[in-house]
Amino acid sequence: MWEQPFKDLDFFPEAASTIAWEIDALYLFAVAMSVFFTILIFAVMIFISLKFKRRDEDFVPKPVHGSVPLEILWSVIPFIITQVLFGWGAYVFFKYSQPPVDAMDIHVVGKQWMWKIQHPEGKREINELHVPVDQPVRLIMSSEDVLHSFFVPAFRVKRDVVPGRYQKLWFEADKVGEYHLFCAEYCGNEHSKMIGTVYVMTASEYDEWLRTPGNGEEETPAQAGERLFSELRCESCHSAAGVGRAPSLANIYGTVVTMEGGERSRVDEAYLRESILDPKRHIVAGFESTMPTFQGQITEEQVFELIAYIRTIGAEPVVSGGE
Ligand code: CUA
Numbered sequence: 001m002w003e004q005p006f007k008d009l010d011f012f013p014e015a016a017s018t019i020a021w022e023i024d025a026l027y028l029f030a031v032a033m034s035v036f037f038t039i040l041i042f043a044v045m046i047f048i049s050l051k052f053k054r055r056d057e058d059f060v061p062k063p064v065h066g067s068v069p070l071e072i073l074w075s076v077i078p079f080i081i082t083q084v085l086f087g088w089g090a091y092v093f094f095k096y097s098q099p100p101v102d103a104m105d106i107h108v109v110g111k112q113w114m115w116k117i118q119h120p121e122g123k124r125e126i127n128e129l130h131v132p133v134d135q136p137v138r139l140i141m142s143s144e145d146v147l148h149s150f151f152v153p154a155f156r157v158k159r160d161v162v163p164g165r166y167q168k169l170w171f172e173a174d175k176v177g178e179y180h181l182f183c184a185e186y187c188g189n190e191h192s193k194m195i196g197t198v199y200v201m202t203a204s205e206y207d208e209w210l211r212t213p214g215n216g217e218e219e220t221p222a223q224a225g226e227r228l229f230s231e232l233r234c235e236s237c238h239s240a241a242g243v244g245r246a247p248s249l250a251n252i253y254g255t256v257v258t259m260e261g262g263e264r265s266r267v268d269e270a271y272l273r274e275s276i277l278d279p280k281r282h283i284v285a286g287f288e289s290t291m292p293t294f295q296g297q298i299t300e301e302q303v304f305e306l307i308a309y310i311r312t313i314g315a316e317p318v319v320s321g322g323e
Helices: 020-051 068-095 203-211 221-231 269-277 300-313
Strands: 104-111 114-118 124-126 128-132 136-143 148-152 157-161 167-172 177-183 196-201 256-258 264-266
Touching: 020 068, 104 128, 104 148, 104 300, 114 128, 114 300, 124 128, 128 203, 136 148, 136 157, 136 300, 148 167, 157 167, 196 203, 221 300, 269 300
Parallel strands: 104 136, 128 196
Antiparallel strands: 104 114, 114 124, 136 167, 148 157, 148 177, 177 196, 256 264
């Protein structure tokens, strides 16, 4: 029986996120333009070389001195096409740089050679990522060693995970199933084994999965952060009342703080991470640089736990301090 050749060879990988079709459409447009002009140029070349073939040894062609309408035509058309690509590309880029406010945060740490993942409820997994369908998910990613790259082809999302900073990526899976997760940056001997599976589940399946006991602690990142916060004696300076030697951390997440010297910074994950590991970098106006660095003393996961806890401090009733 005749078998269809290349039946497993798809032009695009399976699409399973809300962003996938927009990326594919943009990509198809670029490919279609390239194919169209390649064919057009070759067709014109062949046509001209046949039509204007030199038919006689003594033939001298009429000299041509350019054509303004032609020059304008072949400058304006490519200009319009590249501007369409630019505008469309920028639209897609900005749309998917800004995660929706209701996105669920999942923390990802890349290390040689695995993906370590922790859910907001505390559940951990390695080289597997379980997510609910039709729910925006924001990944906050860091690396413990070298540069990795988090890549899920079915979602059309890929982001380099660079040591020393947070990288964010978001997606909304729209199809239940299992999809490949890759590391897309050569990161050492076993880079090719740094692969995993993304499981997209219905909301109820996901809730059930969250409840099944995993291995290790089931403390939430915020609970672990609170424990760490007291173990490291952070509250001896960062008192909730705001009268310590350091700024109060209550309700600080998401606000804009003014530095010594007038510079202003938004308090987000990146700012808090830098303030823990490199406290001299941002000195809030009115405070002295007295905080020691925690670089090398706590892991990336612990930094994230502290941040998760700091984000919850605002939710607690704050003891009013003596002003
Ligand atoms: Cu990690 Cu390649």
